[in-house]
Amino acid sequence: MTFKTTHSYLQLPESCFQVCQPTPVADAQWIAFNQPLAASLALPETYWLTDEGLDLFSGNKLPEWAQPVSQAYAGHQFGHFVPQLGDGRALLLAEFSDEDGQRFDVQLKGSGPTPYSRGGDGRSPLGPVLREYLLSEYMARIGVPTTRALAAVATGESVQRETAEPGAILTRVASSHLRVGSFQFLLAKGDLDGLERLADYTVQRHYPQLQQIDDDGQRYLALLDAIIEKQAQLVTHWMSIGFIHGVMNTDNTSLSGETIDYGPCAFIDEYRADQVFSFIDKRGRYAYNQQPAILHWNMARLAECLLPLIDNHKETALQLATDLINAIPQRISAAWLERMGTKLGLNAVRAEDKSLIERLLQSFEQGQVDFTLGFYQLADELNKQTTPAALYAGCTDFSAWRDDWQQRLSHSGQPLSEAESTMRTCNVRRIPRNHQIQAVIEAAYTDGDLRPFNALHAALQDPFATAPEFDQFDQPPADPQRVTNTFCGT
Structure with a gap:
């Protein structure tokens, strides 16, 4: 396969998106990288767990093929219509094609404020990134149509929610974000x-x-x-x-x-x-x-x-x-x-x-x-x-x-x-149970320990198998x- 990118979403009316750049982060560090998914998308290995990849997936330095935009949309939220929402913390970088020629959006989630942030910080805490990585990849494993997780990186910065939480960015892959x-x-x-x-x-x-x-x-x-x-x-x-x-x-x-x-x-x-x-x-x-x-x-x-x-x-x-x-x-x-x-x-x-x-x-x-x-x-x-x-x-x-x-x-x-x-x-x-995900998040928050995350992710790779090492899950x-x-x- 030859790596190539397209930007077909940009053919839609200009009101459907706004050009926007990610906000650089202080100290990007790898959390997880989905090598099988990267291979299926023909992502060059220069981005696989490398400094160049860390720059890309943190938004600190984008390659020439990336043309980041935030997408506009409306929506009924709990039954109440809001005429303009849009990507308040996400940027569409480009569209990749897999080995079958199917096109996929590649998007940074948690990469900073956009024109649609409505006063929000555009960031994501680490917990939701770990949750989405685990759950979306599990759903893909058992055949449920889903977005996918390509990469997760820590930002080295705090995100303020109820309390200060460590920040992270998820790179999400989807058939589209329509x-x-x-x-x-x-x-x-x-x-x-x-x-x-x-x-x-x-x-x-x-x-x-x-x-x-x-x-x-x-x-x-x-x-x-x-x-x-x-x-x-x-x-x-x-x-x-x-x-x-x-x-x-x-x-x-x-x-x-x-x-x-x-x-x-x-x-x-x-x-x-x-x-x-x-x-x-x-x-x-x-x-x-x-x-x-x-x-x-x-x-x-x-x-x-x-x-x-x-x-x-x-x-x-x-x-x-x-x-x-x-x-x-x-x-x-x-x-x-x-x-x-x-x-x-x-x-x-x-x-x-x-x-x-x-x-x-x-x-x-x-x-x-x-x-x-x-x-x-x-x-x-x-x-x-x-x-x-x-x-x-x-x-x-x-x-x-x-x-x-x-x-x-x-x-x-x-x-x-x-x-x-x-x-x-x-x-x-085996499913990604709520208490197990919470334990993963608490370990990552308490002392930066990602071993529980990696262990749960490994256990979810074969959710049908009887394996003594996975009994706890x-x-x-x-x-x-x-x-x-x-x-x-x-």
């Missing part, structure tokens, strides 16, 4: 030409198969449909692994269907349908079980932006878009059913399986069963007639449910060995270890 809020920004400005250019760019960047649709309105309607499908698959994937994004604002909803912005996110320990971790989500708007409804709401906001492009007649455009929006709950339900059924080893999920899945989740909640281990250990309960494992001891109806599950599998004619194989490959043993928190609140880094 989001629902990108469209909302142009709609709020009344820039219909800009809306069309952004829609065409989104098609070209992420949905090139739609370019063969000659009718403009039908193409933009198909774009809405394609984004809805990507988001439905993404959010149901989150649900199937017990992940709570924590801040599903429209400015955090990507058009590529990737998980973006790992702020106050968390994985569930013991299952509770209405679980919330984000300290700022006081009313549970983005609780675990509310994520499908919020996705529905966010896609309706995207549809509003595309109405002028779908048809010149407002009533016609509204009807066409409404038909797609009204069908979202059914699409989400079907995607959720497929993913959750697979976790039970079912090779052909049926509509009536929904009751079986919901009964298990209710049993988990009643028995305070750990979501991850509860599904992981189910494979050991296949064709078992004896007392269930101790993990399920608090579930009063688990034995009856297990009988019904086994009967369902036997009636399908599916070999139990096949069901077990399916379950072993989709139910993880498989366990749910004891009561004194529980983390009930997570925080954003801004």
